[in-house]
Structure formats: structure tokens, C-alpha cells
Amino acid sequence: MAPLFLTAALHEKIWGGTGLKDDYGFEIPSDHTGEAWVISGHPNGPTTVQNGLYAGKTLAQLWTQQPQLFANGDPKRSFPLLVKILDAKQDLSVQVHPDDAYAAQHAGELGKTESWYVLAAKPGAKIYYGHQASSQAEFDRALDQGDWEHLLQTVPVKAGDFFYVPAGTLHALGAGVIVLETQQSSDVTYRVYDFDRIDAQGHQRDLHLADAKAVTQVPFKPVKTNPQVEEGLGFVKTTLQVAPYFNVFLWQIDGQAHFQAQAPYTLVTVIEGSGKLIVDEQSYSLTKGMSMVLPSPIKEWTLAGQLTLVASTPGPKAL
Structure with missing residues (x-):
């Protein structure tokens, strides 16, 4: 797939x-x-x-x-x-x-x-x-x-x-x-x-x-975000928000990083740099501004290069 x-x-x-x-x-x-x-x-x-x-x-x-x-x-x-x-x-x-x-x-x-x-x-x-x-x-x-x-x-x-x-x-x-x-x-x-x-x-x-x-909400009560950072060889993964409708993540890749699906599908946009996406031994070039959906049949993938991506998955109210 x-x-x-x-x-x-x-x-x-x-x-x-x-x-x-x-x-x-x-x-x-x-x-x-x-x-x-x-x-x-x-x-x-x-x-x-x-x-x-x-x-x-x-x-x-x-x-x-x-x-x-x-x-x-x-x-x-x-x-x-x-x-x-x-x-x-x-x-x-x-x-x-x-x-x-x-x-x-x-x-x-x-x-x-x-x-x-x-x-x-x-x-x-x-x-x-x-x-x-x-x-x-x-x-x-x-x-x-x-x-x-x-x-x-x-x-x-x-x-x-x-x-x-x-x-x-x-x-x-x-x-x-x-x-x-x-x-x-x-x-x-x-x-x-x-x-x-x-x-x-x-x-x-x-x-x-x-x-x-x-x-409009009155009085205004801002929702504080609490980013969670995970560092590993070749990557930094930051969970920016976990919320009822969507979850948002920042992926910073410097080298090669392996991912496993955490939701039925994943939305991804490249916001900086270039590299490649590897799925089932097939390689796809990635450049700044590209967007994609990783559908449900894709259970794991690899990102390689020097690039930054914003990803999101559906929250419980969106499933």
C-alpha cells in the first residue's frame, strides 16, 4: 500500500x-x-x-x-x-x-x-x-x-x-x-x-x-499546552497536543527513524528540509510543502534525511 x-x-x-x-x-x-x-x-x-x-x-x-x-x-x-x-x-x-x-x-x-x-x-x-x-x-x-x-x-x-x-x-x-x-x-x-x-x-x-x-467562551480560559519530547537516534518526536478531536506531533529527523502507526491513519506535512519516506521497501522523495495521508494498511514506515514534519491523528471524538 x-x-x-x-x-x-x-x-x-x-x-x-x-x-x-x-x-x-x-x-x-x-x-x-x-x-x-x-x-x-x-x-x-x-x-x-x-x-x-x-x-x-x-x-x-x-x-x-x-x-x-x-x-x-x-x-x-x-x-x-x-x-x-x-x-x-x-x-x-x-x-x-x-x-x-x-x-x-x-x-x-x-x-x-x-x-x-x-x-x-x-x-x-x-x-x-x-x-x-x-x-x-x-x-x-x-x-x-x-x-x-x-x-x-x-x-x-x-x-x-x-x-x-x-x-x-x-x-x-x-x-x-x-x-x-x-x-x-x-x-x-x-x-x-x-x-x-x-x-x-x-x-x-x-x-x-x-x-x-x-x-464565545466568557470569561476566556486559555488551554495550556504541555509538549512531551521523546529523543532517540536520528529523531526528536514532540507531542504538541492530545485532544478530543485530534492529536498533533512534531517530528524532527536527522538521519533515520522508524515509526509504527498509533492510529487508524496519520496525516503528515513536511515543513522543512528534505529526505525520503520508506514504506514496504519502497522509497518516496519528500520535500518541503508536501502532504500525505498514511492510510490504515500502512502499519510502519521509516523517515530518513534532514527534515521536519507536522503529523496528526484523529482523537476519540473523530473516530
């Missing part, structure tokens, strides 16, 4: 730039490209298999038509995870995502818990993460009055930082930040503040304040 190498779906955004091309080699559609959906079964941007028996099929098609590749016992569900690389040339809108219950009722989708691994950050870069309101009344008043100076909470960031962003967290990437985002497969966003930007048609983008008031 071969790994499933994937072609990303690219999305233009008002806040995007050229980092996806400059840093990761994607063929972007314009100089304001904000997102590469590198592993996706979502209808708004499904990725396509490049190689092997399933070349030309989308990940969504394989999930339903070949459920054995994922040990998927319920093909009627949608593929539960989504991995993106985001290039924030400008600040993203300050936004919040709903949980499963609210999203199902109001949007017919999954909720959206996500996480960010910071790939690059310009000096002085920051993210918006949480808020300072102590009560629902204070939060609602700040939204109604546009009191962003007193409401929004910012955190300085650098490459290598990791943030867990559960549904209900007010958040945004700041200008000059590139991240790898691991999330539930959902495209439901409630925009709270867009810095009074005007789009190409001369209009401000819609805000969703009523929904934001209904789903």
Missing part, C-alpha cells in the same frame, strides 16, 4: 500574500493567497491524490468509497480533519468558531476546534488569542460598542510556538505570521471585527455578532 500524496486546494484571501509560493513552492493563483488546504475532505476545498491506484480521486471520495483505507466504520460521515497552511500578510479578521452542537443546528456542519503550529513570524508579530471581558454583559457591550482596544488580547509569537484553539475561542492571526493549522473539518466562521477593511468591490465584509455572542 502506497502513501496518499495530495495536491492542495488554494484559497485567495483579502489578508493573504505570496508566502505559500515563496516559502513552500505552491502555485498560487494570486499575490493575495491566504490558505493552502493541504489535507482536506471538505467540499469547499478537497485535496486530490497524486499517485498510485487512487490518483485523481479526492480525499472525500476515498473516505466514502474506500473506507478500509481509514478503518472508517461510518462512511456516511465526512472526513473529520482538515490541515491548512495559512499565510497572514495582513491581520486576519478577529473571529470565533462554534462547537459541534451549535454548528449542526445553525450551519449543518461540524464545529471547529483548531490548533496552530507557527512556521514563521516576522519580528514583532502577534496573534489575537482570547479576550478580557469578565462577564457576558461586558463582552456583549464591547462588541456592540466596538471597544476592541479593551477587549482583545494579544500574544507575541515566534516560529515553533504552538497554540490550541478550542471552539468558542476569540482569535486571529496577526500580520507576518505563517502557521500550519490542524482542525476539525469545518468552514464555519463568525467574524467579529475586520479592522474596517474594504474588499475589491469597495464593501466591508459582513460581521456575525449575534452568533459570536452566542458561542
